[in-house]
Amino acid sequence: MAQNDTVKLIGSWSSPYSLRARVALHLKSVKYEYLDEPDVLKEKSELLLKSNPIHKKVPVLLHGDLSICESLNVVQYVDEAWPSVPSILPSQPYDRASARFWAQYIDDKCFAAVDAVVGAKDDEGKMAAAGKLMECLAILEETFQKSSKGLGFFGGETIGYLDIACSALLGPISVIEAFSGVKFLQQETTPGLLQWAERFRAHETVKPYMPTVEEVVAFAKQKFNVQ
């Protein structure tokens, strides 16, 4: 266990994975010092390299002398180390398994689809990759409809594990929407997710630190030298 209660988070403001860790800490009202690595793909601090020697990635949660890496792992740790309400994971074993399953789906399938859109070399490749991403989002839309039961979030009335997992897609999707002119979240195909995204961004525990669409797109344009 932690030898003291100091909590620090090494993150990067534009990292969708860092966002997950921040949402978890804010939901649990954990006071923490935020250590931003402004452009972590280019330059990593000594503290980051020391705290996450295996992956060298943000986010890393520093709790006393302990370091916890990998965003979904950090979220689960926060839920377990601060067991006060609100719970981030659902209480029932099957609901927990379901939330973990879909979170993994997002990290494996949805992010792979996003990467394929970004990495496509020609128009044909882009079209195929965009189609694949739309399929993934359609499946996620169906999951949202079942899981939220009309209450607004994957977790029902409140933000839960799967909302946090899914929030990491919002920045990257905003960027590829802006670059490609294609709307991936739209009323016709993903009405639930579209409204969920607005609701999530506007949530009082999220809004103060979640980058806006404009900020993320401006950052990406600068990074990739796009006008």
Place this chain on the structure above:
Amino acid sequence: MAQNDTVKLIGSWSSPYSLRARVALHLKSVKYEYLDEPDVLKEKSELLLKSNPIHKKVPVLLHGDLSICESLNVVQYVDEAWPSVPSILPSQPYDRASARFWAQYIDDKCFAAVDAVVGAKDDEGKMAAAGKLMECLAILEETFQKSSKGLGFFGGETIGYLDIACSALLGPISVIEAFSGVKFLQQETTPGLLQWAERFRAHETVKPYMPTVEEVVAFAKQKFNVQ
């Protein structure tokens, strides 16, 4: 929650991921019906396709009307749905986070390294891939030494989450050892893991259904038409 207590596991005897689910069920002394798909890469049952429409892979745990997919997810579900002793995951949040972190490392990095050895096109590629796998196993050896504290298993005196996660590597490593003539688990570089593997295979809750090295190698030789 499950509407009844019937437990079935769709698995495949040679699947290292199915093994994980079986170990978890046996550790918890859960009575279950085992539904084997003998060569799941070639032929999948209707029940499997219906129960895991997203990935179409084993294992799938059927608990009453519920289906739980993805092996590590199944293991966590079993631990939570049958909360009796022994616990599979450690009790302390940091130890749980650490076990989950290394289980993910196995699935992401170690299995990628195994796949690279299998898929290498020439001797140079094979050498590079083998070197990478050895690096991964050296890191895992270090984790074993720290985590087991000389007590025999990653989980200490008893088989835990990380033991179950790591057990999935044993079959594939046996096969590539037999095919390549290279020893990946060996006294000089991974003494802890080498002894752990023997201890795990011989464990009374594992031995009755875990395929032996000879069985796995014979299956792979037949599958890949190797003499």
